[in-house]
Amino acid sequence: MTSFKEFAQACEVIEETSGSLDMTSLVAELLDRVSLEELPVVTHFVMGEVFPAWSSEEIGVGAGILYAALAKSSGLSVNEIENIVKETGDIGKTAVRALGKNSKGQATFSSFFTEAHELSILEVFQRFQTISKASGKGSQAARIKNLQYLFNSASAEEVGYIARLAVEDLRIGVGEGIVRDAIAAAFNVPVEVVERGFMLTNDLGLVATTAKQGGTEAVSELDLQLDRPIRMMLAQITPTLEATLSDIGEAAIEWKFDGARVQIHKDGDKIKLYSRRLEDISNSLPDIVESVKKYVHADSAILDGEAVAIDEEGHPRAFQDILKRFRRKYDVHSTAKEIPLTLNIFDIMYLNGKNLIDEPLVKRRELLSGCVENSDSIIQVDKQVITSDLEKINTIYSEALKAGHEGIMIKNPQSPYSPGKRGKNWLKKKPVMETLDLVVIGAEWGYGRRTSFMGSYALACHDPETGRFLPVGKVATGFSDEQLSEFTALFSDLIIMESGKKIELKPEVIFEIAFEEIQKSTNYESGYALRFPRLVNVRDDKSLEDVETIGRLEEMYKLQRERS
Template identity: 80%
Template sequence: MTSFREFSQACRMIEATPGSLEMTSQVAELLKRVSPEELPIVTHFVMGEVFPAWSSQEVGVGAGILYAALAKSSGLSVNDIEGLIRDTGDIGETAVKALAKRSKGQATFSSFMEEAPDISIHEVFERFQAISRSSGKGSQTSKIKNLQYLFNCATPDEVGYIARLAVEDLRIGVGEGIVRDAIASAFNVPVATVERAFMLTNDMGLVSITAREGGAESVEGLGLQLNRPIRMMLAQIAPTIESAIADIGEAAIEWKFDGARVQIHKDGERVSLYSRKLEDISGSLPDITASIRKYVHADSAILDGEAVAMDERGRPRAFQDILRRLRRKHEVDSTAKEIPLSINIFDIMYLNGKGLIDAPLVKRREMLEGCVENGDSIRVDRQVVTSDPEEINVIYTEALRAGHEGIMIKNPQSPYSPGKRGKNWLKKKPVMETLDLAVIGAEWGYGRRTSFMGSYALACHDPKTGRFLPVGKVATGFSDEQLSELTAIFSDLIVMQSGTKIELKPQVIFEVAFEEIQKSTNYESGYALRFPRLVSVRDDKSLEDVETIGRLEEMYRLQRERGINPGSAEVGGK
């Protein structure tokens, strides 16, 4: 078995490496070095995650639990731990310093004794599994004890990476792209083959062990699997209907519903529903589940759709009403009566044992219409294939009048590309595109909002490094009630505090509107949002949905082409 010390040493080397090619080489060497049993674990660990994205398992360790475990292991107080966090700005460095400062009266730690046996990678993973399984009364105590055990068994070099893994923020600059290339290099499999397998499985650990044991041929054999959700295909903004038709030609036009994306897996009588974040929401949506069983005539299928809540006038209800349904764990039936949902299905990726993502949209559409019967709360979304801008404008106007967001403009010959955002799917909305951004920090308010986090730091994502790059702050669009709710949510995500400033673990997504994107030297992304305001908290989205730095660059370019003033080079706060 490989010791966690070896993993920590590899992480330290990777963390100190500036170039992505060199980092890829070091990750590849690490993947080749560990045992087959450890390979999937290490693949996830090096990406800063403990479990695959599709899994319902989560570590569930917040700042309070982590600080308490460090306090118990070190003999320091929780206040001392918080002080170290303010000094270091990093939970890993804090863990190292805390255990180095342990009180003389504290019990001797085996982790700091020369004769102590090394803790293995697999033992660390098993402890995280135990933490994940902890629930109900006494779960917090159980989590603290398991973390305390890990800290007590680890060397000073290891505790930092254990602490970072506990909050799934390894901070060594390794993202999906580097791990994809490392797997390809380590096991002699084409990069494109690795990427496609990851698209279909949403599990880089599974891809890595398959590549090691079976090579390219086995990786090519990986495919969709029922009850293991895949990332959903995404759309780019279309500046105009005319430009979209110029790019695509004849296009498939559909309404863009004001609802929540739902991925549906039907396996006989078993129906599983997944949110855009790939969370299993089947128990919250019994009405949708019943409709799928009744109206989807297939032994097995994976479908893509949008859940919509309508009011008594036939207009879409507020998005927050839909989120109430998705979040509901108790009194589900009464909430379903209060907020009934319907599902508009617009794509199919799998049917009766056969994957369909490589089939063109026009073919998938035929198969979708052949197996889904329209019912009271389920329907196949209406689609019109045309290249006539006037006809498309009519459909666009109809969608807006019905209270929905706009239209989708799709290439009829396009495959279904999980997790990809490209020009095969375009969306046209009447207002400038909003952005989905990660919340990475906050500041305590003042005046009557002193007890609330009143301003939030936003970031886009850099897929090459896996880092989140600041793009500005948002402090408008919040009610006091919403600020109170958000403060409670973010209290479990605090990484460090210094004065009124707070660093948060990236987990919550804000949909933000803005006047324009401007160049900025004050933010690491190089861009800033002018007059940002909160549109909604996107509980249905995950970090994979956060806008990329490439997306901001493209939107900035489109602004310039449309003649919007790009603004000052010094916009934004420090």
């Protein structure tokens, strides 16, 4: 059984290492060293996550709970903990300093136990599982008690990484790309095989254990599984319709609906619905569940679609209305009558036990049309036209806009379904100013009449290799005082630390940001800044996997320069 101290020591070495190749080698050594039972836990831990992305388990620890646990463990007050946070700027360093001070004689750093007791990796994970299951009255106290147990059981080497894992922000620079390559190196499996296994399972922990047990052959046999959602295929903005048609010739044209993505898993009469964030929303959408039961004629299937909220005249309602349906936990049937949804299905990834993601789009659409019975205003396969006629495409585009939707999708008819990938096989055309989906990583308290509100928000893009979020600027326009009040309440549970007016936030909330242009900048770690950014929407339907990558910003910057 591997001690958590060994994991912490490995993290310390990785944290001090520069260069992705050296980091990959260190992660590979760590993965190879732990037991089969520990491997999936370590695979997720080293990326700063406790549970796989598809899991419904959430640790649910915010700054308030963490500070309270550190206060109880150290004998310091919560106010003293907050002051240390302001000094260190790091919750891990704060934990080490707070527990090291031991100002009131509180028992810390394993003094409750004999020297023979060492926290194991699995024991830490099991405590986090217990924390995630705490609910109802007394849940906050239970979370604090379990964190306190971990802090009081840990050594100085361990406690900082326990604190960071509790808020799922390990800060050692290891992302999916490094872990993917480390699995390949540790268990002698080709990187492309590991990548495909991850694409099909959305779980690098599962891929790692499979690689350790059965090597390349076993990983190659990993497949889609009902009730385990996969990442959804993504689209990028088309530079021009002319350029797109020049690249792919004939294109499959569909409306881009003004709605929210839904992934549908059907296993007999058992229906599961997942949001773009891969959250189980089945109980919130009973009308969609019943529609799938009635109109999808398949023993088993995994489908991709868009749910649209419709008004009395058949036009799409505001995006926030859709989110009301997705978030609703009580009185869902009355809300369904108040805000009816139409499900537009546009792809199928699995049918009657067969994986279809490698089939071309035209074949998948044929199979989709064969198993979904259209029912207007309830469920339907969205209309698709394959053409190379630019005038015809523009007509479809105009029709989509007239109907109140966002624009059109332009797809390569021969393309496979690539989970989580954003490439040239799926493109979108919209008339609005270009937008970016960026994660909020910080804020500042406002001035004057906005003193009690978080008045501006720091934005970041994603570096998939390191897993880090790189700052690209701040947004302080596009929202009302009412929204600022709502945002302040929303982000209060995500505060990691404060220093003066500046606040560091747990990366979780996605802002859709419009801007005038992307500029080179030495002020931000990404190397880029947005000119005149403004808030368009809060994308509650999107997850951290949807955050724009640094590579995407680089592409957009180059394209912008080519146009000018």
